[in-house]
Amino acid sequence: MHIHRYERWWMTFGITMLVAFLALLAFAAVENSIVPPSGMQQIDPKLVARTPPFDHPGLRRLSDGSYEAYYVAQVFAFDPPLLVIPQDAKVTFYVTSTDVVHGFFIPGTAVNMMAVPGWVNTQTHVFRRAGEYLLICHEYCGIGHQSMFGKIEVTKR
Amino acid sequence: MTSDLQVRAENRVVLAHVYTSTAAIALGAVFGVFQGFSRAGAVSAPPWFDYYRMLTMHGVLMALIFTTFFITGLSLFVTYRAIPRERNVTCGWLGWLVMLAGTAMAASEILAGNATVLYTFYAPLKASPWFYIGATILVLGTWIVAFEIFENIVYWRKRNPGVAVPLVVFCAAATFVMWIVATLGVVAEMALLIPWAFGWVPTVNVLLTRVFFWYFGHPLVYFWIMGAYVIWYNIIPTRYGGNTFSDGLTRLTFIMLILLSTPVGIHHEFMEPGISSAWKALFTITTYGVAIPSFITAFAIFASFELAAIKQGRRGFIGTVKSLPWSDPAFAGAAYGMLLFILGGFGGLVNASYGMDAVVHNTIWIVGHFHVTVGGPVALTFVGATYWLIPRLTGRALWKPKLALLQTRLWFIGMLIMSFSMHFAGLLGAPRRTSDVTYQGAAVAQSWHPYMTAAAIGGAILFLSILAFVAVALGTLLQNRKTEPMEATFATAAEPSATTPAMLQHLFRWGVIALAFAVIVYAGPIGEIIRHPGYGSSGLRTW
Numbered sequence: 001m002h003i004h005r006y007e008r009w010w011m012t013f014g015i016t017m018l019v020a021f022l023a024l025l026a027f028a029a030v031e032n033s034i035v036p037p038s039g040m041q042q043i044d045p046k047l048v049a050r051t052p053p054f055d056h057p058g059l060r061r062l063s064d065g066s067y068e069a070y071y072v073a074q075v076f077a078f079d080p081p082l083l084v085i086p087q088d089a090k091v092t093f094y095v096t097s098t099d100v101v102h103g104f105f106i107p108g109t110a111v112n113m114m115a116v117p118g119w120v121n122t123q124t125h126v127f128r129r130a131g132e133y134l135l136i137c138h139e140y141c142g143i144g145h146q147s148m149f150g151k152i153e154v155t156k157r
Numbered sequence: 158m159t160s161d162l163q164v165r166a167e168n169r170v171v172l173a174h175v176y177t178s179t180a181a182i183a184l185g186a187v188f189g190v191f192q193g194f195s196r197a198g199a200v201s202a203p204p205w206f207d208y209y210r211m212l213t214m215h216g217v218l219m220a221l222i223f224t225t226f227f228i229t230g231l232s233l234f235v236t237y238r239a240i241p242r243e244r245n246v247t248c249g250w251l252g253w254l255v256m257l258a259g260t261a262m263a264a265s266e267i268l269a270g271n272a273t274v275l276y277t278f279y280a281p282l283k284a285s286p287w288f289y290i291g292a293t294i295l296v297l298g299t300w301i302v303a304f305e306i307f308e309n310i311v312y313w314r315k316r317n318p319g320v321a322v323p324l325v326v327f328c329a330a331a332t333f334v335m336w337i338v339a340t341l342g343v344v345a346e347m348a349l350l351i352p353w354a355f356g357w358v359p360t361v362n363v364l365l366t367r368v369f370f371w372y373f374g375h376p377l378v379y380f381w382i383m384g385a386y387v388i389w390y391n392i393i394p395t396r397y398g399g400n401t402f403s404d405g406l407t408r409l410t411f412i413m414l415i416l417l418s419t420p421v422g423i424h425h426e427f428m429e430p431g432i433s434s435a436w437k438a439l440f441t442i443t444t445y446g447v448a449i450p451s452f453i454t455a456f457a458i459f460a461s462f463e464l465a466a467i468k469q470g471r472r473g474f475i476g477t478v479k480s481l482p483w484s485d486p487a488f489a490g491a492a493y494g495m496l497l498f499i500l501g502g503f504g505g506l507v508n509a510s511y512g513m514d515a516v517v518h519n520t521i522w523i524v525g526h527f528h529v530t531v532g533g534p535v536a537l538t539f540v541g542a543t544y545w546l547i548p549r550l551t552g553r554a555l556w557k558p559k560l561a562l563l564q565t566r567l568w569f570i571g572m573l574i575m576s577f578s579m580h581f582a583g584l585l586g587a588p589r590r591t592s593d594v595t596y597q598g599a600a601v602a603q604s605w606h607p608y609m610t611a612a613a614i615g616g617a618i619l620f621l622s623i624l625a626f627v628a629v630a631l632g633t634l635l636q637n638r639k640t641e642p643m644e645a646t647f648a649t650a651a652e653p654s655a656t657t658p659a660m661l662q663h664l665f666r667w668g669v670i671a672l673a674f675a676v677i678v679y680a681g682p683i684g685e686i687i688r689h690p691g692y693g694s695s696g697l698r699t700w
Contacts, residue, residue: 001403001405001406001652001656001657001658001661002403002652002656003406004460006456006460007406007453007456007460010452010456011449011452011453011456014448014449014452015449015452018445018446018448018449021445021506021510022441022442022445025441025510025511025512025513026438028512029438029511029512034511034512034513034515035434035511035512036427036428036434036437036511036512036514036515037428037430037515038429038430038431038432038433038434038437039430039431040430040431040433040689041430042431042689042691042692043692044692045692045694046692075697075699099281099697099699100279100281100282100697100699101279101281101282101363101367103519103588105518105519105520105586105588106586107585107586107587107601108585108586108601110515110516111515112428112515112516112518112519113428113430114426114428114429114430116363116364116367116429116430116431117281117363117692117694118363118364118691118692118693118694119364119430119431119691120430121428121429121430122430132599132600133601134586134596134599134601134602136588136596137588138519138520138588138589138590138591139279139519139590140209140212140275140590140591141282141699142209142282142697142699142700143207143209143273143699143700144699145209145590145591145592146591146592146593146594149596149599
């Protein structure tokens, strides 16, 4: 089987591009910690309301000045509905669902997670810009899905 | 070789498959255009038939029914015509009946409001068990069609020892080899969901059902793409008097698609808990791998264009473009589809890109992406190929070919407008799968509105285009007299099969290797989920 010279060039170009893109992704993952959220902690979805710290969802300040935000997603609301975070603070989100699969997405940021019942998902973010952010459920979860959202207020330092 | 009577019998079964797909796209378009207007805030769904029920119907009709019935019809057609013999068409009819019965069962549950779970039916959303059973029956029906195609290959090999199976049949059969490897995933998922939906088992492992779904869900898109490639490699060259670029490379492309289409599904689950980042990285690499057969195809298609232009004495880029039959609706459909596929490929690399996916996951960017892929190259190629098929099935000349041509152009423009708007809105954070994206007037949501309006306009143009398609398809059947001969020819390869290595001929062997490869790649994430069973879900009906 003959493979034309131009075709060889084209394939070399294509595969080189793919390898270069993969190298960039690997660099971003290692150097800038740009990795997808992969929470591995499990939780009984029926007992979320009694399991600390999800029994009191909301913001916690740690001794090093960073924050943890615990969220419970259930049809058709987030708890807490409003979060106030200072600008430039490092905040780690923890989210779980008590019923069906929900989404956890803050438009304008890369905070983007699936909230799966039985699991705690987690992602860290620094809000560099003050103002009001929307937190939306971006996975269809039922008839009231479009009304499932919260607010995040990032206050000026 | 075969009697006229038999060709007519074969044509009838193909017509049944093809017109079922036409009915699906027509009905799916009605729901689709409504969704566009709903998201733009121009209409809202009545309480007795909510937005999400429409969305479920739209997804199922377009992604599963329209595409699958077209591919089964096309594959039966090329097999019947390229391997002429005495045969009965029982399998073709049985496959169609079983697929139709499954479709009717699943669709009636959706219409009744018992399965508003979208076409991904993610547990623990719990639909009526008859929805899952109907979907399973639909898949089993496609296996009957696959059996019919494979049986013809066995027949060919017996009668023509040492001679390669006709390229077009090889391509169609490869599509079904891949399909069988892939649909094992959805059958496994149904084995978990059906007993749970009946209440025979109390809970289901949500993560496991999602992994099984995407084991099937991504190769599903390659099933569509391979259907389009069958047409691009074997039928489209006959429209401009060209050849398939190379027999061997075409077979290599299809074998690569068999191997690489399945072990990629977890790139849909990058934002998921319970699957560690190492497996997500692995699936980034495998997903990139499946771009390679599409690179080969891009070269082969454009090389075939240029070789045909040179044969006509034209040279260079402009000369090649001018040499192509842009006023032929079958060619135009496929060619506009190819242009859209270039855009789809760029977006696809973003989606597959590990960390970068966080910017677009579950936003309407993704919807823009799969409309410019399945709604672009795939659907537009199928629509164009329908214009080629119907005269060959009925002997009737195409009704209003100019309307057919206009239809392909409208589609191209409508899809560009809709898909670009969706991509941009997605980058600004607009979610997919949501009936109303105003969020009580939030500022960021207001920034999406112009794009949602543009997407609705694009959708309306697409709707008109589909109306025109249905008019031509029905008009040909009802209006026009029989004038055309019913022969079908397929492209011959510029580099013939004599030089094709024997290892590129064995479909069954490559299918087994593909299944083994998929099992190995999935063993990691599935093993991880099974080792951490955690808490099952009893399921809810939240609609």
